[in-house]
Amino acid sequence: MIPVKINHLSFSRNSHVVFNDVNISIDPGKVTAIMGPSGTGKTTLLRLIGAQLRPDAGQILVGDQDIHRLSQKELYLARRKMGMLFQNAALFTNLSVFENVAFPLREHTQLSESMIRRIVLMKLQAVGLRGARDLMPSELSGGMSRRVALARAIALDPQLIMYDEPFTGQDPISMAVLVKLIKDLNTILGITSVIVSHDVPETSSISDYIYLISDGKVAGKGSPAEVSVDSSPEVKQFMHGLPDGVVPFHYPAKDYREDILS
Amino acid sequence: MMKIMNRLERLGSSGLTICGNFGRCGIFLLRTLFRKPRFKKSFPLLIDALYFVGVFSLIIIVLSGLFIGMVVGLQGYNTLNKFGALAQLGQLIALSVVRELGPVVTALLFAGRAGSALTAEIGLMKTTEQLSSMEMMGVDPLWRVISPRFWAGFISMPVLSCIFSAVAIYGGYLVGVQWLGIDAGSFWGNMQSSVDFYDDVMQGIIKSFVFGFVVTWIAVFQGFDTVPTAEGISRATTRTVVYSSLAILALDFALTSVLIGGW
Numbered sequence: 227m228i229p230v231k232i233n234h235l236s237f238s239r240n241s242h243v244v245f246n247d248v249n250i251s252i253d254p255g256k257v258t259a260i261m262g263p264s265g266t267g268k269t270t271l272l273r274l275i276g277a278q279l280r281p282d283a284g285q286i287l288v289g290d291q292d293i294h295r296l297s298q299k300e301l302y303l304a305r306r307k308m309g310m311l312f313q314n315a316a317l318f319t320n321l322s323v324f325e326n327v328a329f330p331l332r333e334h335t336q337l338s339e340s341m342i343r344r345i346v347l348m349k350l351q352a353v354g355l356r357g358a359r360d361l362m363p364s365e366l367s368g369g370m371s372r373r374v375a376l377a378r379a380i381a382l383d384p385q386l387i388m389y390d391e392p393f394t395g396q397d398p399i400s401m402a403v404l405v406k407l408i409k410d411l412n413t414i415l416g417i418t419s420v421i422v423s424h425d426v427p428e429t430s431s432i433s434d435y436i437y438l439i440s441d442g443k444v445a446g447k448g449s450p451a452e453v454s455v456d457s458s459p460e461v462k463q464f465m466h467g468l469p470d471g472v473v474p475f476h477y478p479a480k481d482y483r484e485d486i487l488s
Numbered sequence: 489m490m491k492i493m494n495r496l497e498r499l500g501s502s503g504l505t506i507c508g509n510f511g512r513c514g515i516f517l518l519r520t521l522f523r524k525p526r527f528k529k530s531f532p533l534l535i536d537a538l539y540f541v542g543v544f545s546l547i548i549i550v551l552s553g554l555f556i557g558m559v560v561g562l563q564g565y566n567t568l569n570k571f572g573a574l575a576q577l578g579q580l581i582a583l584s585v586v587r588e589l590g591p592v593v594t595a596l597l598f599a600g601r602a603g604s605a606l607t608a609e610i611g612l613m614k615t616t617e618q619l620s621s622m623e624m625m626g627v628d629p630l631w632r633v634i635s636p637r638f639w640a641g642f643i644s645m646p647v648l649s650c651i652f653s654a655v656a657i658y659g660g661y662l663v664g665v666q667w668l669g670i671d672a673g674s675f676w677g678n679m680q681s682s683v684d685f686y687d688d689v690m691q692g693i694i695k696s697f698v699f700g701f702v703v704t705w706i707a708v709f710q711g712f713d714t715v716p717t718a719e720g721i722s723r724a725t726t727r728t729v730v731y732s733s734l735a736i737l738a739l740d741f742a743l744t745s746v747l748i749g750g751w
């Protein structure tokens with residue numbers, strides 16, 4: 227299983243600084259959570275790890291490869307070792323559930339049709355959707371889509387899997403199912419897992435280590451127990467969901483009284 | 489003085505943006521065209537795309553061809569009648585359809601039907617992160633999604649244009665011969681003796697290849713370059729139709745002058 231090391235990462239979008247000298251170390255075989263309010267750049271971080279975006283400075287090591295120094299061909303090979311679950315599942319809408327999961331196998335392996343069938347059914351069984359193999363993505367609920375996407379992400383037995391907001395918008399039952407699936411995949415297969423999320427209790431319950439990102443910096447880190455008692459104001463506000471604090475409730479504006487009386 | 493400098497600066501920067509866009513568009517095309525072919529895997533994808541691009545456009549092409557042929561027949565009949573040259577109707581219809589109307593109208597309809605559908609489809613795939621997830625699986629979307637659609641457009645456009653011309657000539661025949669009673673023998677005979685394969689038919693076919701290339705290029709590029717929002721998709725679709733139509737008409741003029749002058 228492969229570790230990921232992010233060293234001195236800086237990245238900006240247009241003039242907006244998303245990351246400023248961020249260091250993150252993701253241990254092999256562990257579940258690492260990257261948390262932070264919406265818009266802090268969690269999705270951006272995953273895209274940087276997958277080399278869909280290039281950092282302005284710093285390096286990202288996936289295993290022992292600097293992912294941004296690979297040739298196109300090496301990069302595409304390296305990506306086969308990574309699975310990524312996108313925020314909105316990103317299933318191929320013109321392919322059935324079965325074909326969605328079979329897609330990476332058909333693209334990257336020379337397996338026979340019967341082998342592909344067997345592997346796809348095993349992966350679908352793992353997410354509990356073997357019976358849904360003939361449905362089209364438009365016929366699935368949000369939770370089911372995410373589970374199909376998960377089956378597709380593990381089709382090639384990746385060594386690293388990244389989840390982008392896996393719990394957002396899920397009902398309590400799907401949420402529990404997803405939490406269990408992510409935990410199981412990690413404990414049974416030992417896949418290095420990165421969860422990006424702002425759902426504090428669910429994420430805390432399954433992660434081994436948490437990084438809290440705020441304002442382009444790592445604001446806090448540690449085991450879930452350590453982070454929940456962290457006394458720094460940013461961490462406290464986020465972990466306990468306080469409406470006002472270092473992150474203000476109000477979008478920057480001029481003085482209220484002045485504004486309303488003018 | 490400051491004002492003029494400012495204006496110049498703005499002009500320069502928009503000029504650079506335009507050049508940049510053309511550059512990106514060109515690089516995109518080169519990356520789509522020049523890649524190691526993987527025939528065994530590409531072929532089924534191409535068939536699917538041909539079905540999506542070509543077969544779905546067939547109905548509108550056939551119906552428009554029929555009506556345009558009938559209109560040309562009617563107008564031609566009226567005009568030729570004044571000169572007592574009704575026997576030339578077949579020739580008039582065939583030449584105008586094969587040389588101009590066939591390729592141009594087919595291309596315009598193709599841009600509206602297939603081009604906009606391609607842009608919307610690819611744009612939607614981008615907006616729903618399907619292209620991103622493909623990339624993350626180590627599959628190049630340019631190869632898997634763009635390339636088959638591009639070739640399908642390039643191949644189907646000339647075929648559709650031929651079908652259009654054939655149907656339009658038949659429409660003219662229906663009006664001229666069946667309805668208005670011109671002699672069938674002189675209709676077909678004059679047509680046959682006056683339409684030259686290289687001068688007329690090839691000219692139409694060359695045009696339709698060029699139009700197919702340009703329209704599909706614009707359509708897939710606009711789709712791939714969509715701003716990933718619902719609004720972005722609708723803008724990209726509109727742009728495809730507008731840019732393609734302008735390109736078709738401008739290129740038609742350019743091609744006609746080259747082909748007539750230098751053939």
Ligand SMILES: Nc1ncnc2c1ncn2[C@@H]1O[C@H](COP(=O)(O)OP(=O)(O)O)[C@@H](O)[C@H]1O
Pocket residue numbers: 239240242244263264265266267268269270271
């Ligand atoms: N394609 C883009 N172009 C410009 N800015 C973007 C783009 N995508 C995201 N951003 C900006 O980057 C920041 C981080 O976005 P994102 O990584 O999606 O946040 P998160 O996933 O944590 O909610 C946001 O401020 C967002 O506005």
Ligand SMILES: [Mg+2]
Pocket residue numbers: 268269270313390391
């Ligand atoms: Mg996000």
